[in-house]
Amino acid sequence: MNSLKRLAGFVWIALGAMVIYLLFAQAGLEISEAHAGKRPLLDTQMFWYIIIPIFLPIMIGLLLFGWFAFKGEYDVIARDSEHLT
């Protein structure tokens, strides 16, 4: 089970990286479409200027979670404060 947990760490790292890439790619595409008049400019800009700063740190958190999983940090879950702090 622990091997699977560690191996899956790669999946979470890949997932985080993929979402970060998709966020920027989609934002770039939609904002350029908005500048070309195909979409409402203010709405499109607003949506992405809010979504990217919100989701970017969360996805960095997912990368970190994947890294911790890969390093075996979740092999045993600490149950008392001596192990936590």
Next chain:
Amino acid sequence: MTQSSTTSEGVEPKGLMKVITASSVGTLIEWYDFYIYGAMAIIIAKQFFPQDNPTAAFLAALATFAAGFVVRPFGALVFGRIGDIIGRKYTFLLTLLLMGGSTFAIGLVPGYASIGMWAPFLILLLRFVQGLALGGEYGGAATYVAEHSPKGRRGYFTAYIQTTATLGFFLSLGVILITRKTLGVDAFNDWGWRVPFIVSALLIAVSVYIRLRMAESPLFAKIKKEGKISKNPLKESFGKKSNLKMVLLALFAAVMGQGVVWYTGQFYAQTFIERTLSVEFEQVRYLLCFSILLATPFFLVFGAWSDKIGRKTVMLGGMFLAIVTYFPIYKTMYRIADPAVKTEIAALSSTGSKVAVSAGGDSTLTTTTVKAFTDGASMKIVKKEVRLADKSKPAPKPETVKTFWLSSSGFWFMMFLVFIQILYVTMVYGPIAAFLVELFPTRIRYTSMSLPYHIGNGIFGGLTPFIATRLFDASKTTENPGGDPYVGLWYPILIASACFIIGLLYLPSKNDEDVSD
């Protein structure tokens, strides 16, 4: 102080019910305050954020997005830190006062017509305070109740706190419906919408009175006496790998999926019925009220159940059921209000038109079509076409407003389908407070549990209706102008699926009975 004595197994039952009442009533009112803004967003937009002013429109979107999603995690950090340093009781008293004060003030702010741009700025500021206060409230209330609860029953007792978000929503719907019925639609839209905001002051006063009579959490009081309080809870929570990894685990293995299941069942369902199916305003609110009322006791059932079979089993069970049944549920909901599959009664159907000409010579043609169906459902389509006197100007796009009234059987069936979705909410959300409390030590519990909770619920969950609606709009093409009504479901399904797999792999199966560490 009227707090009953504390034992090693938690507070005595009579005292515990006082603790639960004091915490739950306040949290319920905070949710009520938060929801009434959302429930009246359209009226507020007209009063404070005129669409022809781009800055005001920008502020409107910011008020919706920022306060609901971005500010809440900041509130969790600010008040979580205070709660871990000075105590739970005074912190969630402060959040209650901030929430009540800002809600009451929203009800008093003059409209854009009276004070111009000050109106949207003031509303935005007050909405920010609301978001901050909500970010601090939940962690305090959940921690406070959990730290009073006996071993082996923590899931059940903290589930009372979990009912408050749903009951706060119910209360907001109820107060709005009663005010609207009492004053009439025109008066409500003109000034009556302020009443639910002003009523909040009374509710808050009662809640503050109750909370002032409560003592500090026994576990916090103990570590304070022993001098073990954290000097820098933020640094301890997020700066130390041993605790940061638990914060990430809480977010990605539980709260992220719980958030999307909650917001899909309770809010996206409403958006889908109201916008995609065009079901009439009051019918939607009545069916939501009934569903919520019937499902609410199940928070306690699943909270108690999680004490016996484990938080992981109950929460992931709810997530799994949501993932596999959302598509069939929404397809059935669509069919209930789909005129294309109904038989029209030609004798009861009609179409009429009228033309109104303005002083400038522009004419508006209004065509009203009423359709009645054999199952008792009916539909009204009002189409407005403006023809400008100045032919050189482009004519505005015709506006079509469709309203669908469900038949009696359709109403109850739709209510049942929403009830099922809220039942999933009770499974994932009922045990979450106990789960989060058990994951972190007392000295940094408020800070550590509040942040993942508000990211999972405020951001992953809170964005569900917006992202789902955006996916639906993006699915509209020239070949399929109606779009794919179910495409929005992919967002909660994918997020919940990722969370389910992470939870299955990494979450411990057994509950942590001892939270005194």
